[in-house]
Amino acid sequence: MNPKGVVILGATGSIGKSAARVLEALPGHFRVIGLVARNNTGELARQAALFRPRLTVTTAPERLDELKSALPSGLAAAAGDAPVLDLVTAPETDTVLCAIVGTGGLEPVIAALRAGKRVALASKEVMVMAGELIRRELAASPGGEIVPVDSEHSAIFQCLAGRPAREVKNLWLTASGGPFREWSAERIAAATLRDALAHPTWDMGPKVTIDSASLMNKALELIEAHHLFNVPPERLKVVIHPQSLVHSMVELCDGSFIAQMSKPDMRFAIQYALTWPERAAEGGLPELDFARLVSLDFREPDRSRFPSLDFAYHAMHIGGTMTAAMNAANEVAVDKFRRGEIGFAAIWTIIEKTMSAHHTEPQSDLAAIRDADRRAREFASQLY
Structure with a gap:
């Protein structure tokens, strides 16, 4: 059996760590082509030592020297977005596991689909922000497919x-x-x-x-x-x-x-996304x-106490960039809550006000989606 080539985006987060456990439990099934993360170079180096990928990447260029010094000898390191795109489109890559939190997964997912890869998708933001665009890409990309990991x-x-x-x-x-x-x-x-x-x-x-x-x-x-x-x-x-x-x-x-x-x-969903349409009995x-x-x-659910579901239904009915605005407002509000700047219920207030003020545009391309994300973040940041 030829092992399938896997690239993990967001290798050091909770999904990435669970994916590493899945891959470790299925020796011979997969070969790790690349590992990508941002800040946790220690965990990134630990996984690189375990799987010995062709390339280990930090998306934060200022951490490249730190990553190089942490890696075992003989392993290559790189920094920035370009090496990520090279990895997800490489001929030896069969599956891209995307577990990046935030907007960083958009471009690699689209590139992987265009290259005919399987995307094991754990990053909600990709479909929330750009679901209409991604569906068009799937229709136009022979061989490209998404298997969900949530x-x-x-x-x-x-x-x-x-x-x-x-x-x-x-x-x-x-x-x-x-x-x-x-x-x-x-x-x-x-x-x-x-x-x-x-x-x-x-x-x-x-x-x-x-x-x-x-x-x-x-x-x-x-x-x-x-x-x-x-x-x-x-x-x-x-x-x-x-x-x-x-x-x-x-x-x-x-x-x-x-x-x-x-x-x-989460290992159940991760393992199934990697092995589908087959199931592996030896994953433990x-x-x-x-x-x-x-x-x-x-x-x-009590939608009076938890209005988030109503926000989602409204955003879906409006379509276009409204879903990106909802996501951006939530990320800003959660950051404010984590910093102690607002109370918990203010998360919902920020989302509602941002969505009400948002001027919706079609999901014509990544630039339109990123512009909507930027506008929503700027508006939400000014609240409270």
């Missing part, structure tokens, strides 16, 4: 499994509800950063964890699902499922539901023990 979208992808669109009624995304699912609106408004980072189920980075607390993570996932599966907003549903064992569901036209279940571990993923399950609970 646990919810991976679940839907698995449940659909080539099923004809006429059989699918609704897609249901499950949400843990985050740490504030039982809190009153008044208590949520007074929540501290420590409160917001205390996720009851998942171990994620701080930005995604805060998004989970506000349900903005689920709002972003709604938009991502809209574009990944070409489903209109009214057929996208959210249900709170505190146990996080059912990762999402597909409702069929006859009233049946198909669900995907596993322990809440944790088994689900039904004898230890107490119950599976489901409830409707």
Whole structure:
């Protein structure tokens, strides 16, 4: 068996580290062509020593010397965006795992699709900001494909499994509800950063964890699902499922539901995206023990306490650059909250005001999307 060539973008984040565990558990299946990260050169060098890629890249040029000194001898290092584009389009690259937080994944994903690569997509921002553009690229790029890595979208992808669109009624995304699912609106408004980072189920980075607390993570996932599966907003549903064992569901036209279940571990979705359409039995993923399950609970989200879902539905109906504006406003607001400049509920206020003020343009190209992102960030930054 010829091992498939893999490039990991965002190698030192939580998804990147989980991907490294998956790759380490499947020797002979994959060959790491490149590792890319920004600031954590120590972790980047550790993974490079383990996988010995052709090239290790920091996207921060000022850290290149630091990376070179940390790498084992014989391994090459580079800095900046150009080496990243070279890696994702290289002939020996089969799959690009994109786990970059923020806008940095847009250009590499488009380049990889144009080169006919598989993109294992964990970066929500790519489809949220540029879903219409990405869909056009997929239609025009023979061989290029996206396999989702978010646990919810991976679940839907698995449940659909080539099923004809006429059989699918609704897609249901499950949400843990985050740490504030039982809190009153008044208590949520007074929540501290420590409160917001205390996720009851998942171990994620701080930005995604805060998004989970506000349900903005689920709002972003709604938009991502809209574009990944070409489903209109009214057929996208959210249900709170505190146990996080059912990762999402597909409702069929006859009233049946198909669900995907596993322990809440991102390695399941990562491994499936890398091995699809096959499954690897030797990955050592944790088994689900039904004898230890107490119950599976489901409830409707309270959209009065968590308005993020309404923002997503509005952005999807407007289309164009409105989704990029929503994403940008949220990133600015989360940064303000992390710095202690605003209270938790002000995150929603900043998003709502930014979206209300945004002048929507078509997603004509990356320049239009980046301009919308810039305008929304400037507006949101001036609030409070």
